[in-house]
Amino acid sequence: MEQPTHTIDPDGEVMIILSNANAPFAPEASITKQNVEKADDEDNDKSSEFQISESTTSDSGVHYNDRNNDKEPDSPRFCIQASAKHLSCASPVFKKLLTGSWKESITFQQKGYVEITTESWDIEAFLILLRIMHCQFNQIPRWITVEMLAKVAVVADYYECKDVIRFFVNIWVEDKRPPDKYCRDLILWLWISWAFEYGKRFKAITATAMLHGDRQMNSLGLPIPDRVIGKQDTHSFFNI
Structure with a gap:
């Protein structure tokens, strides 16, 4: 295996290869009304930004479709x-x-060690998740930004382990308040509160978004279900 740049477990049998790290995340430009309407008109059936790679033999790669085409060597x-x-x-994944x-x-069972490839995650967010997994x-960190929290949530959602980090998420959101206007941070909060x-x-966030923004909210490429983004009456989602 390759030499690690980060060691979570020095006796670990898995080497995770993260390439194209720190890819652009939830670009702010796409939040404008003009971009939302243009995107809806041009490609109503656009698939999610986050999906398993179909172009490699590995089944573990994660790709941000339109960004990886411009990946620097x-x-x-x-x-x-x-x-x-x-x-x-x-993680079930x-x-x-x-x-x-x-x-x-198969490689792991035969050799006792294996390399797993993945792409585009923010390295700090990925390390936070892995360190929580390893107890x-x-x-x-006891405090992180809303941006970093949203990144950690996206990685945890992909690896189906949001419950593993829930204790820390409750700490991270404790002293934070969502904005009272329609902006990028509000959509990050929408993702966090949904996840x-x-x-x-x-x-409260969806009410703010509908009051100050478009009736059709923009997901910024975050894995928020379409039924949530397009929902006008949000009260049926959470009975709290």
């Missing part, structure tokens, strides 16, 4: 050494990769 690349046991226990019928799992709580089921906050 020298884009940031990191190698993170981690524990197969901790990854499998915390990692468990499937390490114990299922994928190429990675390294003394290395978890972690903050019902009252979700209702």
Whole structure:
């Protein structure tokens, strides 16, 4: 395996190769009314920004479709050494990769170690998630920005382990308040409140968005379900 740039577990059998790290996240330009309307007219059926790669033999890569086409040859690349046991226990996605019928799992079963590739995650957000998975709580920040929280939430959502980080999310949001106008941060808050089921906050955010912005909210490429973005009456989603 390659030499790690970050070591979560020095005895770890898994080397996670993160390429094209720190890709653009939820670009602010797409929040304007003009861009929302143009996007709706040009491509109503556009798929999610986040999907599993279909262009490689690996089933573990994560791609931001329209951004990876412009990937620089020298884009940031990191190698993170981690524990197969901790990854499998915390994430059904990692468990499937390490114990299922994928190429990675076959390699792991035959050799006792494996490299797993992924793309585009913010390196700091990814390390926060991995350290929580490995119970390294003394290395978890007690305060992070809304931007970083949204990034961590996206990675946790992809690896299906939001419950693993919920304790820290509750701490991170404790002293924060969503903005009272329609802006990029409001959409980040919409994603956070949806992902972690903050019902009252979700209702307040959607009310603000509908009052001060477009009736059709823009997801900024975040994995917010279309039924949430297009929903006018949000009260049925959370009975809180």
